Amino acid sequence: xxxxxxxxxxxxxxxxxxxxxxxxxxxxxxxxxxxxxxxxxxxxxxxxxxxxxxxxxxxxxxxxxxxxxxxxxxxxxxxxxxxxxxxxxxxxxxxxxxxxxxxxxxxxxxxxxxxxxxxxxxxxxxxxxxxxxxxxxxxxxxxxxxxxxxxxxxxxxxxxxxxxxxxxxxxxxxxxxxxxxxxxxxxxxxxxxxxxxxxxxxxxxxxxxxxxxxxxxxxxxxxxxxxxxxxxxxxxxxxxxxxxxxxxxxxxxxxxxxxxxxxxxxxxxxxxxxxxxxxxxxxxxxxxxxxxxxxxxxx
Amino acid sequence: xxxxxxxxxxxxxxxxxxxxxxxxxxxxxxxxxxxxxxxxxxxxxxxxxxxxxxxxxxxxxxxxxxxxxxxxxxxxxxxxxxxxxxxxxxxxxxxxxxxxxxxxxxxxxxxxxxxxxxxxxxxxxxxxxxxxxxxxxxxxxxxxxxxxxxxxxxxxxxxxxxxxxxxxxxxxxxxxxxxxxxxxxxxxxxxxxxxxxxxxxxxxxxxxxxxxxxxxxxxxxxxxxxxxxxxxxxxxxxxxxxxxxxxxxxxxxxxxxxxxxxx
Numbered sequence: 001x002x003x004x005x006x007x008x009x010x011x012x013x014x015x016x017x018x019x020x021x022x023x024x025x026x027x028x029x030x031x032x033x034x035x036x037x038x039x040x041x042x043x044x045x046x047x048x049x050x051x052x053x054x055x056x057x058x059x060x061x062x063x064x065x066x067x068x069x070x071x072x073x074x075x076x077x078x079x080x081x082x083x084x085x086x087x088x089x090x091x092x093x094x095x096x097x098x099x100x101x102x103x104x105x106x107x108x109x110x111x112x113x114x115x116x117x118x119x120x121x122x123x124x125x126x127x128x129x130x131x132x133x134x135x136x137x138x139x140x141x142x143x144x145x146x147x148x149x150x151x152x153x154x155x156x157x158x159x160x161x162x163x164x165x166x167x168x169x170x171x172x173x174x175x176x177x178x179x180x181x182x183x184x185x186x187x188x189x190x191x192x193x194x195x196x197x198x199x200x201x202x203x204x205x206x207x208x209x210x211x212x213x214x215x216x217x218x219x220x221x222x223x224x225x226x227x228x229x230x231x232x233x234x235x236x237x238x239x240x241x242x243x244x245x246x247x248x249x250x251x252x253x254x255x256x257x258x259x260x261x262x263x264x265x266x267x268x269x270x271x272x273x274x275x276x277x278x279x280x281x282x283x284x285x286x287x288x289x290x291x292x293x294x295x296x297x298x299x
Numbered sequence: 300x301x302x303x304x305x306x307x308x309x310x311x312x313x314x315x316x317x318x319x320x321x322x323x324x325x326x327x328x329x330x331x332x333x334x335x336x337x338x339x340x341x342x343x344x345x346x347x348x349x350x351x352x353x354x355x356x357x358x359x360x361x362x363x364x365x366x367x368x369x370x371x372x373x374x375x376x377x378x379x380x381x382x383x384x385x386x387x388x389x390x391x392x393x394x395x396x397x398x399x400x401x402x403x404x405x406x407x408x409x410x411x412x413x414x415x416x417x418x419x420x421x422x423x424x425x426x427x428x429x430x431x432x433x434x435x436x437x438x439x440x441x442x443x444x445x446x447x448x449x450x451x452x453x454x455x456x457x458x459x460x461x462x463x464x465x466x467x468x469x470x471x472x473x474x475x476x477x478x479x480x481x482x483x484x485x486x487x488x489x490x491x492x493x494x495x496x497x498x499x500x501x502x503x504x505x506x507x508x509x510x511x512x513x514x515x516x517x518x519x520x521x522x523x524x525x526x527x528x529x530x531x532x533x534x535x536x537x538x539x540x541x542x543x544x545x546x547x548x549x550x551x552x553x554x555x556x557x558x559x560x561x562x
Contacts, residue, residue: 015561054409055559078412088403092314098407104306105411144407 003066005030005152005183006051010060013046020046021207023060028185028200033178035198035215036187037289043207044187045085048156051185052082064152078106081150085157085187087141091130095140099125099147106148114147121169135161142170146177153177155186159193171197195219195285203292211292215285222288223258228270229277230255238269303413307421308428311395315429322387323436326380330437331444333374334452337367344370354508367450368457371441372528376460380437381524382500384430384468389492391429392475393485395422396555400483405560419476419552423545426472427465434461460528466540470520471496473547480554483561 006028013020021043028034038044049055051062053073062069064076089098095118099111118125123139124132132140138161145153153174159167174184174197188194194201195215202212223246230236233253240248242265248257259266263280270278283291341364348356348364364370396419399405408418438461445452471492478488499519506516516522520543523536 049561052410054406055561056557074412074414077410080410082406082410084403084406084410086403087407089407090314090399090402090404093404097310097313101306101310102407102411105303105408105413107302141407145410 002030004028004063005032005065006034006185007063007066008047008051008060009062011047011050011057011062012059013050013055014058019043019207020055020058021050021204024204024207024209025060026202026209026212028183030183031178031181032200033174033184033186033198035194035201036185036204037189037191037194037201038187038204039189042204044204045156046207047204048082048085048154048185048187051154052077079150080152080154081145081148082154083138083141083145083156083158086160087138087144089129089140092128094128095123095125095143098129098140098144102144103148108148112147112149114143117143117147117173120173121166133161135163135166138162139166142173146173149180149182151182153182153184153186155184157188157190158186159188159190167193191285191289201285203289205292218288219282219285222283222291223260224263224283225256225281226259226263226266227254227256227277227279227281228275229253231274231276234273236269236273239266242266242269301417304417304421304424307408307413307418308425311421311425312428315391315394315425318387318391319429319432319436322383323433324440326375326383326433327437327440327444329379330371330375330441334367334371334441334445334450335448337370337450338448341365341370357507367445367452368460368528371452371457372460372526376464376528377526378500380461381464381467381521382496384433384464385471385496386489386493387433388426388430388468388470388472389475389478389489389496391426392422392472393479393488393492395425396476396479397483397485397488400560401485405483409560415556416552419479419548419555423472423476423548423552426475427469430465430468430472434465437461456528456531459532463524463527463532463537466537466544467520467524469544470540470547473544473551476548476551477554478551480551480558 004027009025011024012022024043024047036044036047046055050057051064051069053069056070065079067076069076099114103111114125117123121139121142123136123143125140125143129137129140142158145155159170162170171193174186177184186194186198198215200212200214201218203210230253235250236255239245239255239257244260245266246258248255344364364373396405399408409415438458441457442452442454444450474492474495475488478491482488499521503516503519503521506513506519506522520540523540525533525536527533
């Protein structure tokens with residue numbers, strides 16, 4: 001069994017009277033793209049800063065590559081790339097100056113694939129960062145995080161400020177990094193982005209990790225919205241009492257309801273009627289996420 | 300010096316390259332002006348100074364003003380240059396740590412395999428180099444002013460006078476590292492340490508003005524500053540202050556390693 005790339009146990013950070021994170025426990029396996037979901041202030045960035053040893057946990061522990069996040073911080077950081085939320089480096093410096101310094105600090109010969117990435121993201125590495133828009137600064141931050149081909153990428157709200165085309169390019173890059181064998185830990189509140197690239201997601205609310213789920217299972221477990229058009233205008237009230245069926249609404253010719261789990265009993269019950277159309281829609285991650293936030297479970 | 304430390308010091312100096320001239324040129328110009336006008340004001344100044352109370356003359360290091368070196372010490376090296384360089388020192392250190400935290404640069408640097416202690420050491424060493432460069436520029440311009448005006452400033456004593464400012468200013472760089480362990484706001488760090496700088500100067504002044512309060516001068520680094528342009532550098536005081544600066548920087552980096560760096 002391989003060592004998890006990230007392994008936290010009861011990770012807690014309290015800021016005086018203010019809540020940071022409490023009892024956060026999860027693992028991220030090698031080669032996985034793990035999404036860390038939550039609204040602003042939920043504790044995503046605090047968790048990342050604890051992983052990077054920027055803040056010290058009040059309790060619990062974090063291990064990266066099997067190494068202690070506090071004691072072995074320097075060795076850990078040699079193997080990762082990090083894009084901080086709201087990336088900044090100072091107004092006067094250019095991306096290339098930052099790149100050269102980071103390459104020297106990492107002991108990397110040259111600046112690796114930085115120029116290739118800059119061309120791909122249309123990033124200007126030679127202008128002072130103070131003259132760049134937020135999105136263009138973010139591109140430079142992404143290049144600084146990835147140019148050395150790290151084993152682990154930690155990305156905090158990575159696509160903030162990127163235009164839709166660049167967001168697509170970013171998602172393609174994440175997929176390529178996974179192909180390369182890189183593990184990716186991405187914190188986001190862009191649920192569409194997470195749904196498209198992540199294998200698993202962890203959801204944080206009020207500083208606590210409330211769920212860790214495989215993306216496919218999470219969406220599969222969630223209730224589908226089924227809309228049926230019946231030729232005879234029937235009102236299949238028997239559906240209302242079926243296990244897993246909820247929110248049944250009837251119109252002139254349509255019946256819509258939500259179903260959790262197996263669809264077979266519903267199909268068999270509908271077979272008694274003349275069905276002219278049937279549509280089953282899987283919920284988006286956003287709906288699932290809101291379900292967790294409103295009712296502690298997939299809806 | 301390790302490759303990482305060298306890279307960080309070079310980056311710090313590159314960021315602050317403008318400050319070398321921004322501080323060195325005006326201080327040098329002012330010192331050169333003081334030196335250049337000395338031949339024309341020498342006689343009147345001496346007569347004026349004779350009338351000053353002895354305590355006041357001692358407090359401000361005026362004493363006799365019969366030479367250009369004495370005049371340079373009284374006008375520049377006893378007050379303006381040490382206070383300016385002390386302030387520059389804390390500004391330089393604060394920009395490398397607190398300023399880096401404010402711009403987000405610290406997060407980026409600490410994503411690389413570099414320890415916080417090394418970052419602090421780099422900030423301190425870069426500040427030491429920056430101070431030395433500013434003092435060198437100031438000294439060279441002063442020498443040039445003397446040469447052009449025929450003031451006869453002796454190079455050796457003048458060099459000692461400017462060099463003697465270096466450990467004193469560096470002590471405030473060390474204090475700046477300590478302050479960064481408690482606050483990562485440039486304005487707070489600069490304000491706090493600049494306050495200590497002025498307070499130490501005032502304490503030393505009070506001790507000099509009132510002999511019964513001479514003991515308070517032990518609380519001020521200015522007690523060990525002396526008058527190197529006339530009396531030469533006192534090696535024990537010079538090295539002692541330098542060691543104290545390094546100890547403060549070491550303590551600061553130890554504390555900095557233990558603090559949270561919040562985003």
